[in-house]
Amino acid sequence: MQDPQPAFRPEPGIPEELEPGLRRILAPNPSAMTFRGTNTYLLGTRGISVIDPGPDSPGHLEAILAALGPGQHVSHIVVTHAHLDHSPLARPLAQRTGAPVLGFGRYDAGRSAVMQRLAAEGLVGGGEGVDAGFAPDIALADGALIAGDGWQMRALHTPGHMANHLCLDWQGRLFSGDLVMGWASSLVSPPDGDLTAFMASLRRLASETWHSLYPGHGAPVTAPAARLADLLAHREGREAEILSALRAGPDTAAGLAAQIYRDVPRQLLPAAERNVLAHLIDLVERSRVQPTEDLNAAARFALL
Numbered sequence: 186m187q188d189p190q191p192a193f194r195p196e197p198g199i200p201e202e203l204e205p206g207l208r209r210i211l212a213p214n215p216s217a218m219t220f221r222g223t224n225t226y227l228l229g230t231r232g233i234s235v236i237d238p239g240p241d242s243p244g245h246l247e248a249i250l251a252a253l254g255p256g257q258h259v260s261h262i263v264v265t266h267a268h269l270d271h272s273p274l275a276r277p278l279a280q281r282t283g284a285p286v287l288g289f290g291r292y293d294a295g296r297s298a299v300m301q302r303l304a305a306e307g308l309v310g311g312g313e314g315v316d317a318g319f320a321p322d323i324a325l326a327d328g329a330l331i332a333g334d335g336w337q338m339r340a341l342h343t344p345g346h347m348a349n350h351l352c353l354d355w356q357g358r359l360f361s362g363d364l365v366m367g368w369a370s371s372l373v374s375p376p377d378g379d380l381t382a383f384m385a386s387l388r389r390l391a392s393e394t395w396h397s398l399y400p401g402h403g404a405p406v407t408a409p410a411a412r413l414a415d416l417l418a419h420r421e422g423r424e425a426e427i428l429s430a431l432r433a434g435p436d437t438a439a440g441l442a443a444q445i446y447r448d449v450p451r452q453l454l455p456a457a458e459r460n461v462l463a464h465l466i467d468l469v470e471r472s473r474v475q476p477t478e479d480l481n482a483a484a485r486f487a488l489l
Contacts, residue, residue, distance in 0.1 A: 189220075189367075189368040189369060189403075190220075190367065190368045190403055190404050192404070193221060193368070193403060193404040194221065195209065195211045195221065196211070197210075197211045197212065197213040197222055197245075197248075198210060198211070198213065198244065198245065198248035199211075199248075200227065200248075200252040203399070203405065204358075206228065206229060206230055206335070206336065207226065207227070207228055207355075207358075207399075208226070208227040208252065209224050209225065209226055209227075209399075210224075210225045210227065210245070210248055210249060210252060211223070211224060211225075212224075212225060212239035212240055212242060212245045212270070213242060213244060213245060214239070214240045214242065214270055217450075217452060217453060218270075218372065218456070219270050219402055220366075220368050220369070220402040220403050221402070221403070222239075222402070223237060223239040223240060223270045223271060223401060223402060224237065224399070224400065224401055224402060224403075225237055225238055225239050225245070225249060226360060226399060227249070227252060228333070228336055228338075228355065229257075229260070229333055229334055229335060229336050230257070230334075230335060231256055231257055231258070231334045231335065232257075232258060232259075232260035232261075232333050232334030232335075233253065233257055233258065233259050233260060233261075234259075234260065234261040234262075234263055234331070234333050234336065234338070235249060235259055235261070235262045235263070235278060235284075236263045236264075236265070236353065236360050237263075237264060237265055237271045237272075237360075237362070237401055238262060238264070238271075238272070238274035238275050238278045239270065239271060239273075239274045240269060240270050240271075240273055240274060241269075241273040241274060241277075242274065245274060246274055246277055246278060246281070249274075249278060250281065250282075258282065258284075259278065259282040259284040260284055260333055260334060261284055261285065261287060261331060261333055262275050262278055262279055262282075262284050262285065262286045262287065263286075263287045263288065263325075263331065263338070263351075263353060264286065264287070264288040264319065264321065264351075265288075265350060265351050265352070265353070265360065265362030265363070265401060266288075266289075266346065266347040266349055266350040266351065266362055266363065267288070267291065267292035267315060267316040267317075267319035267347065267349055268314065268315060268316060268347060268363070269314035269315070269316050270314075270401075271316075271362070271363075271401060272288070272316045272319045273316055273319075275288075275319070279322070285321075285322040285323050286321045286322045286323070287321050287322070287323045287324075287325055287331065288319070288321035288324070288325060288349065288351065289321075289324065289325055289340075289342055289349040289350070289351050290320075290321065290324050290349050291319060291320055291349065292315050292316060292317055292319055292347070292348070292349060292377070293348055293349070293377075294324075294348060294349045295342060295344045295348040295349050295350075296344075296348040296376065296379070297344075297348075297379055297381070297382060299379075299381075299466070299470060300348065300375060300376040300377075300379050301376075303375060303376045303466070303480065304376040306479075306480075306481075307481070308375060308376050308480075308481060308482060309376075309482075315377060325340040325351060326340070326342070327340065327341060327342035328340065328341070331353075336355065337355070338353045338354060338355045338360075339353070339354040340352075340353060340354075341353070341354060341389070341390075343362075343364050343386035343389065343390070344379060344382040344383070344386060345364060345371070345373060345378065345379055345380070345382040345383025345384070345385070345386045345387070346362070346363045346364050346371045346372065346373060346378055346383060347363070347377050347378060348377060348379065348382075350362055350363070350364055350386075352364060352365075352390070356396075357394070357395055357396040358395070358396050358397050358398075358399060359390070359395050359397075359398045359399065359409070360398075360399045361390075361398045361399065361400045361401070361406070362400070362401045363400070363401045363402070364383075364386055364387070364390075365387070365390065365398055365400060365406065365409075365412060365413065365416065366400040366401065366402055366403050366406075367398075367400065367403050367404055367405075367406045367412060368402065368403035368404070369402075369403075370416060370419055370420075371383070372456050372459065372460065373459070373460055373463040374456070374459035374460070374462075374463065375459070375462055375463050375466055378459070378463055379463070379466075380420070380463035380464055380466065380467040381466075381467045381470060383420070383463075384417070384420060384467075387413055387416055387417050387420075388417065390409075390413055391410070391413040391414065391417065394410070395409035395410070396409075397409060398412070420464075423445070423460070423461075423464060424464055424467075424468070426445045427441055427445065427461060427464050427465065427468070428468075428473065428474075428488065430444050430445065431474060431486065431487065431488045432488065434487075435477050435485040435486060435487040436485060436486065437483060437484065437485050437486070438458045438459075438461040438462040438465055438482065438483075438484075438486075439458045439483075441461045441465075441486075442454060442457040442458040442460075442461045445457075445461070458482075462482060465486050466480070468486075469486075472489060473488070473489060474486045474487060474488055474489060475487060475489050
C-alpha cells in the first residue's frame with residue numbers, strides 16, 4: 186500500500202514547532218489506524234494547553250513533561266475524543282501537573298437517539314478501542330471558549346467519528362482530531378461512530394473558513410476547504426456504490442464491503458465493514474434501505 190504522506194516522518198517524543206506558540210509531539214503508537222502515531226499538540230508559551238495527550242505510554246508522558254521549558258507549566262489538558270489513542274494519558278498527566286482535563290463528556294456523551302437505541306440492543310463498536318473510563322473534569326459545551334495564557338480556543342462539538350468528538354478553533358487554525366485528516370478518511374463505527382452526524386459535522390466545518398487543520402494523525406492540512414469537499418464527495422460516492430450494489434439484491438455490511446473495498450488490505454476489511462454499516466444505518470434512517478431482519482451488524486439490507 187502506497188505511503189499517503191511520505192514526507193511526514195517526525196521522530197516520536199521530540200517536540201517540533203509548527204508555528205509560533207504551537208508544537209507537536211508524536212506519540213510512539215504507529216499502526217494501520219493511527220498512521221505514524223497520535224499527534225499531541227502543545228499550545229502556548231507559558232501556560233500550556235496539551236491537546237490530545239495520547240495513549241497510555243509512560244515514555245510519551247515523560248516526553249510531554251520534558252518539553253516544558255523554564256517558566257512553562259501545563260494549565261489545560263484538552264481531549265478531542267475518548268479513543269484509546271487519544272485520551273488515556275490525560276489522567277496521569279493531570280496527576281503530574283495539577284491541570285484539569287477538558288472534553289465534551291464521557292465516551293457516549295452526544296450519542297444520537299438511534300445510536301443510543303442500537304447500543305442498548307447490543308450493537309457494539311469495532312476498530313478503534315474506546316476509553317470507557319474517560320471523564321473530563323470540565324465538560325465543554327458546543328461553542329464554549331477556553332482561555333489560557335495568551336491563547337483562546339473555541340470548542341466545536343463535531344460528532345461522527347465518535348459521539349463526544351470535539352474540534353478546537355484557535356485563530357482559524359482547527360485542531361480537527363480524527364474527524365478530518367489528510368492521510369486517510371475517518372473510521373465511522375456504530376454505535377460510537379454515526380455517519381449521519383459525521384456528514385453534518387463535515388458540512389458545519391465546510392461552512393467556515395479555516396487557515397489550516399491540525400489533525401490527530403498525520404501532517405497538517407494546508408488546504409482545508411478542498412479537503413473537506415473531498416471527504417464529503419468521498420462519502421457521497423461510497424453511498425452511491427452501496428446503493429448500486431444493493432440493486433443486485435439484499436446483502437450484509439460484510440458482503441458489501443468485500444464488493445466495494447477491493448483494493449483495501451485484508452487487515453483493514455473489518456474497519457471497512459463498520460464504515461459500510463454506518464452508511465447502511467444512515468440510509469435506513471433516511472428511508473432509502475431497510476434491514477430484512479433486526480438491525481444488527483450481521484443483518485442483510487435491501488433497497489426500499
